[in-house]
Amino acid sequence: MQPSDGGPDAIEAGWRFAAPADEPFLYDLAVAIDPRWWRITRAGTAPPAVVGALRQSGAVAVVTDGAGTPVGAAALCEHTPASATAVLEVHALPGQEDRVRRVAAALVRAAVEGGGLRRLYYRDFDDDPDVLGEVRAWFTPEVRLPRFARVDGEYRDRTEWCLVAAEMPPEPEA
Amino acid sequence: MTAIRTPRVVLRAARAADEAALVGLLTDPAALGAVPDPTGGPGAISRPPPVWQQTLAIQVVERVATGEVIGACRLYDVDPRAGIGWFDVHGAPAVHGRGHAFEGCLLFLEWGFRTWDLRWLCVHTLRTNLLQFASIESLDCVQHLGTLRERVIVDGVPEDVDVFGVSREAWYAGTLRRRLLATIARGSAGA
Numbered sequence: 298m299q300p301s302d303g304g305p306d307a308i309e310a311g312w313r314f315a316a317p318a319d320e321p322f323l324y325d326l327a328v329a330i331d332p333r334w335w336r337i338t339r340a341g342t343a344p345p346a347v348v349g350a351l352r353q354s355g356a357v358a359v360v361t362d363g364a365g366t367p368v369g370a371a372a373l374c375e376h377t378p379a380s381a382t383a384v385l386e387v388h389a390l391p392g393q394e395d396r397v398r399r400v401a402a403a404l405v406r407a408a409v410e411g412g413g414l415r416r417l418y419y420r421d422f423d424d425d426p427d428v429l430g431e432v433r434a435w436f437t438p439e440v441r442l443p444r445f446a447r448v449d450g451e452y453r454d455r456t457e458w459c460l461v462a463a464e465m466p467p468e469p470e471a
Numbered sequence: 472m473t474a475i476r477t478p479r480v481v482l483r484a485a486r487a488a489d490e491a492a493l494v495g496l497l498t499d500p501a502a503l504g505a506v507p508d509p510t511g512g513p514g515a516i517s518r519p520p521p522v523w524q525q526t527l528a529i530q531v532v533e534r535v536a537t538g539e540v541i542g543a544c545r546l547y548d549v550d551p552r553a554g555i556g557w558f559d560v561h562g563a564p565a566v567h568g569r570g571h572a573f574e575g576c577l578l579f580l581e582w583g584f585r586t587w588d589l590r591w592l593c594v595h596t597l598r599t600n601l602l603q604f605a606s607i608e609s610l611d612c613v614q615h616l617g618t619l620r621e622r623v624i625v626d627g628v629p630e631d632v633d634v635f636g637v638s639r640e641a642w643y644a645g646t647l648r649r650r651l652l653a654t655i656a657r658g659s660a661g662a
Contacts, residue, residue: 332552339550339552339553340551340552341552379624380622380623380624381624382622415621415629416620416621416622418619438617439617439618439619439620440616440617440618440619440634441616441617442555442591442593442616442636443614443616444590445553445555446552446553446554457617457619459619459620
């Protein structure tokens, strides 16, 4: 699957692979939603720590609005070819979740197909904004870490969800 | 804290001279908690494991009677912001079924919560290892946090990975720790 505009009925959102010039946006995104992009800001929000964590991602995509302005991001990490597994992280700038939801299915399919994955994992806090939309139903919760970390002053559970690639719905025909 | 002792085992920091024993524990397919070969190929567990890499501390379990290293626990991926640390447990085949590794694991939890400012100590374990600890879920301080279905491939076969966690509160309030402290007291008296 290639980066796309999200389909004919979703002209407000698209995605593309991130370029080095996107690092300032990715930093701003991670800090804006801190600590929800946990892998990136768990060691703090100082630029070296954030950029260092970003660069350890296997692949990063930027979600854009209709004008091409970045509004969200997705990252594939912990890719283990031997077990054909990886973790997908998807995040949106506050207020831009609907645009990210529009391309969530494309991002998930790209991760599974591009990574040759058997299983794809997704982790979130129990009060994270919905950025997956209907794609959420493709995932099953497998592990829950209770009271994992403080988010906005309250301890929040963190759940690890799993998508089985073989059970992913077929891509709708164009 | 340098070591914690029971009448049967001592938990202590690994020394450089322990490396051969640690490699053995981590590579022997018959060892409890052996690390599957990350390449996932046939004859898994054939690759020398990264004993020291990405590990914050290694505590070995030594049998009091013989002085031999019969187990090890490694602390890794400590997340200070969440207050969570992950550990693994390895036990030598020679002592399987005798409770030495389990006792070492309990000593490791005591050491971990005494030494690190963590709220949780968590462990991933293959289901095949879990059979050694069939009653683990019945322990009052342990929470089964979930199962990652077919998470890894060992010898070409998908295997489940179970995730368990022990919270600081549950550890300090649990009967298991009270019994352990009594055992430690006997070990110290006999040292």
